[in-house]
Amino acid sequence: MANTHVETQENPKSIQDMNYFELLAWLGIGSSHPGGFPATLKNLESISISKDDLVLDAGCGSGLTACHLAKTLGCQVIGIDINEEMIEKARQRAEHEGVAQLAQFQVADVNTLPFPDNHFDWIIGESITVFLDKEKVYKEFYRVLKPQGSLADLEMAILHELPPQARTLMEACYGQGTNPLPLEEWEDILKKAGFVDVEVRNPQALINTNSNLIFNELKKDWVLVKDLIQKVTNTPGLYRRLQQNANFMKRYKGYFGYGLICGRKPIPPEPPKKPSIFNYLLNPIREQLGKLPLFSAELFSYNKQSQ
Numbered sequence: 001m002a003n004t005h006v007e008t009q010e011n012p013k014s015i016q017d018m019n020y021f022e023l024l025a026w027l028g029i030g031s032s033h034p035g036g037f038p039a040t041l042k043n044l045e046s047i048s049i050s051k052d053d054l055v056l057d058a059g060c061g062s063g064l065t066a067c068h069l070a071k072t073l074g075c076q077v078i079g080i081d082i083n084e085e086m087i088e089k090a091r092q093r094a095e096h097e098g099v100a101q102l103a104q105f106q107v108a109d110v111n112t113l114p115f116p117d118n119h120f121d122w123i124i125g126e127s128i129t130v131f132l133d134k135e136k137v138y139k140e141f142y143r144v145l146k147p148q149g150s151l152a153d154l155e156m157a158i159l160h161e162l163p164p165q166a167r168t169l170m171e172a173c174y175g176q177g178t179n180p181l182p183l184e185e186w187e188d189i190l191k192k193a194g195f196v197d198v199e200v201r202n203p204q205a206l207i208n209t210n211s212n213l214i215f216n217e218l219k220k221d222w223v224l225v226k227d228l229i230q231k232v233t234n235t236p237g238l239y240r241r242l243q244q245n246a247n248f249m250k251r252y253k254g255y256f257g258y259g260l261i262c263g264r265k266p267i268p269p270e271p272p273k274k275p276s277i278f279n280y281l282l283n284p285i286r287e288q289l290g291k292l293p294l295f296s297a298e299l300f301s302y303n304k305q306s307q
């Protein structure tokens, strides 16, 4: 049997033991979401992030989108990811592309974001909530967004009910808990978390994706091409693992689509006005005065009648 344990400092785990994210990180895949980087570019065109916005890229991977935003818009982006290797690669990318001042990266979990309430103007996500507890994550996104801040989350969706064996295979390829939803259900969860103006932009069937276009875009990603071929050649078991995922998608791609799930955090309603200190002091006096016959309504109406 082939030895699939890869004894390097860079990768102390065997290919079978790596979860999907660890595999992506080790390979240095820059755009691991449906539609690839072309979908990112199309989505960014359909939203309105501006130079003065503070953006969170949640589950940023190796930072391709975050660095692109910093480079093209000049806005401040914080990328977070649970995987240290991804964050290291994202930092290297930001350095290499000269945007380290604007695009900063840190290890963090989207379930418990290390940021105060009402902090970001935008949150972007690309293929992250599909693997997680969506309700919990969207509530956390809502918490850290400023009122009027917006979320744009590119996620995989199902277009038809998946056969049970496809679900099992999907979890074997992408990890337990991987759960793409119909687009309407994605919208419902966002609304449930409190978002308004919820809509799906750029919905697309996976079958229509131009894979050559994605491949060409990926070839431009220096982090990816750096050592991918060498790794595939030198790591027994890697090709088989990648093939397993590719076969799954080839067989079931007709069931899948994707779209940009968008929503806005509304301005909270005004809290009921607290009595001012002036009223606070004056009200008991008013109450007492009201009890005096001279000031009471009955006396006043009696006086009027007797005139």
Ligand SMILES: C[S@@+](CC[C@H](N)C(=O)[O-])C[C@H]1O[C@@H](n2cnc3c(N)ncnc32)[C@H](O)[C@@H]1O
Pocket: 021, 024, 029, 030, 031, 032, 033, 058, 059, 060, 061, 062, 080, 081, 082, 083, 086, 108, 109, 110, 111, 125, 126, 127, 128, 131, 132
């Ligand atoms: C499919 S990759 C997508 C990466 C990147 N957004 C992209 O489009 O290339 C999903 C990413 O989410 C990260 N991730 C998974 N669970 C996470 C969590 N609980 N908190 C933060 N990041 C997480 C993974 O480490 C991985 O980098």
